[in-house]
Amino acid sequence: MHPALHRDNLRRLPLTMRLAANAAISADRTVADVRRVQGYIATASRTQARWTLPVFYTNLDTAELPDLDTFDTEAPPPDTVSAIGRALVSLYSLYAMKSLEITGADLWPRVWPWARFLHVYRAQLPGSPPDESDFCLSFLSFARLGLDHPGTLTLMMATPWFWYMLAQAWIHLPTISGLRSKLVARNDLTWFLVQDQVTDPANMAQLIEGVGGTLAHLAQLVLLFIDGIVPADEASMDQTLIDYLDRMLTFVGLVEPALQDPFQATAVLGPFGKALLARNIIPILIRAFCSLSNSPAPPTLTALCSCFDLLAGLFLTSDGYATMPEALDAGLLRALVMSAQCSFANDVHEKYYKLYFTLFLPYSLVHYRFLSALAVALHGITHLVDTTAFKQCSTYEMWTEFLSLANERLEVLTTFDSSRSSRNVKACDNLQCSNVDVKNAFRRCSGCLSFYYCSQICQITDWRHGGHREACSSYGTLFLSAKNDEESTARQRSFLRTLVQYDYQKAQSTLLSKQTSFMNAHPGKPFLIIHDYSKGRVKMWIKSVTIVDAVEEFTGVEWKSILSPRSCKRYGNGNPCGWNIPATRNTTLRDPPPNQYLRSRGV
Template identity: 25%
Template structure:
């Protein structure tokens, strides 16, 4: 059934126009381009928008798809009428939303036509590119669900909006008109839905892929944000909010993360979010706008900061201040971005304290909380307990970092399993190729090479080192010492394994090919440790980060003096991404793992399991051990 024409589009409305407009409107509705030019020029002098509404039938008639033809002369009246009518419709207002629904099919057909076949088409009266015309028309109808559903189910709309973004991103913002167009573009960007892969692909295809999207986002932020004058005006904040909402609408997919990191996204997004806090006023609406913008930035950041370098960069740029700004947020979880904010505070930040470089940045930034620590808003903050837990963990790790920096003595064990002597690091020489093996003498190095251990493992060790090349020696050293402290301290995180948790008796029989592994998991900040077997741990190493064959062989030949200790640390762009690091423990005599196996091999071992394991742990405290 054909829908009833909206009353605003009926030609009879022209009869109610004043004579000065009707004299042009009537012939313009019949196809006269010169009269349409005069009508549009006269309408611009009227401050009363009701006359524009009465002229809508003229523009509706000019956009009749029957007149649309690729064979028409470029400068025919039909082409000129459609082009000028589209420009005139930029004056549509929110009150026209009902009539817009009937105008939209004609608007889109002609915009797509000009954009595809005559992208450079202009007339003397109007020179605005068609992609910007579309943006200006749509900017009057943002935040309207019915219109958004109508517009964005149209294939190709997103591509033309991206074209407009590319165009405005190359314009000069010193031009007031250019900035106004960009502001309208950001209003439209804010509401673009990306509901399925086709929408996502349409956007990427229009801007040369993921890197193109990131270039637009970061480039636009740089244009809007002046580091010499970091105050954000309401207009600038509105533009930035539209850009960040668009990025969030894309879904923060892991595919964007490498490009965002490479473009300096961690620093840029944190810096502009922190600038919005410094520019805050007492106006409630302004406060709400800035809170929303901060949450959008954190929503984008939370996918990239699990990588320790981006976390370090973000903390240095003001991430701690953004977390503390949470005391101004309304309570509850029912608003956009708060889940990401809570994830950063309760998981990403605590988990990053395993990295030395992040702790250095936190040591400089944590004192900012002193300014609000005694305020009632801080104490009543619904995330107060989460903050206290994170701050306590960070301060403990910073204290530990400072302690080991004051005492730089480092012990190492000879890599040759026949030797294994433990001395200060200065007494060893490293393998000149992989730099991972330590030897107390040339004879030990030759022995280790001849036995085939390092001959086969050296290249693999080098590849493993390359896989973790982003980790500086200082970070690796700190993680090794933290692991040693957490396992061997008085309040060790390694809990007594129960006899029923694993079939340890079966493991005792195959310990040479499937040794025990102590796993220390730092992915939630506070470590948790458990003992498992190498086959089970290996099955979880989906990306083959560990050279298991070499470690298992060395542990088997060491007679219990080498224990396999595995670190699981936060790293990567998805929730299940992690960094695995094998940091074997060398001891002067067999320790926990060998002791557990010995208990299991005794006839009465399991019967007195808890007592025997407690004695074992106590006995092992006096054994010299290094990682």
């Protein structure tokens, strides 16, 4: 037993306190006796208060814990009622004294069983039960003291259901009214959440059960915590709040390791990451980005890099990548530009900006929804990108390269929105017909569900003389249509057709020359023109391939991967290298109808 817990210490107390303390450890002690000692602590010196520790240690004797089977079925006898009342007063007294650091190894084995019992059976306790919020948060404050003493900390964290109690305290964090009390509770909680022991499966299971039973409950608490400390107006954050934010982001990375290091991210988001995404973590993180960029340099860098890691880890998954348009709406471009020219921007590793300006953002420029959001976002940051500070930062060259490509795609978007293309224009797939009209004016082939004809005559002509008979079942695989890309909208598919057509026309003279050379070198051999958007700017080349080969190579995933990076490939040292998005165009030498760029036709 620790010397501070021996009854001999009571002799050091002033006479009045000593008499009360002796009564509180006597055989016929009552709740009132223990409460009287508790009252003296408020005016006693710190040393005198610690001399009363034997009183509370004695009244937390686990031998007096009620028999749970009897407690559940019968009214407790007077002795048990007294023991419960004395234990409750003793716990609150110890919580106020913050004495765990000196007596942890001996005090904890008595504190925990009673704390656990009083919490579980709170509603069934005789008299007035303790307020659950106050009880849990007081326990959290008391337990935090053990973090400074490795022996006590190890003992606490090895205690079954300790993490459950911490989770219960976390639930009640939003109920705290006083600013200082809220800051203290946030500090206490986040220190536990960054301990390595939290990743132990048993501990994590307890934590999840304590917050409500699912990862969705845990995600909701994480977002409430971050939302509660990040200013809504991009104001700067002080070091205390930045520390809390950084610890919470570290905790997210511990629960979902793929979000801790984007260069080790997987293409599929884990269940916790999906729960965070479903509850709109990205707008909150972007808000944190902006506030951190306006905050003092020394404490901010680590938290800002954690934001970078977490966001990039989300965007590198198919679920997270699909939210890029919403991220633009929430201010992603603004956050990137602000952070690139903040006072400590030179200390932010260039790899973070490369991920966004050379991968995420350029790759997204094939999305109709993304480009629509981008146009608004660019207009909103004109004053930020036109500053001397931004033009002199190391990120500016990457930005200008992205902006050049973005402006090209926005030009296509403008053309698309102002033309008949936005009404889902189709062309007759009989290459001998030049009829172009809205989709409803055509009939679709019932075999491949991909080709459209303006009349039965055109369908018969293409079947007999255009090669459709030999490849009807194959074309459905190569054709960008709802059949092969159920995830994108008709407007998105129409925009892609417009984009490929636009790029084809720009390179038409060069491509026609290459096609002529290919046909002279390989007479009668079919080929495709590949449009690859995986690196941002389109790459086009001619590929010798038969219809059967094309079907085997292009399985339809290529179309789907335009909207989600499912076919992510990594090279070299693991840096993400983008996704291949081949698109085929017809190989006839004449100007093709607008809808014929996503299929091959034998020559």
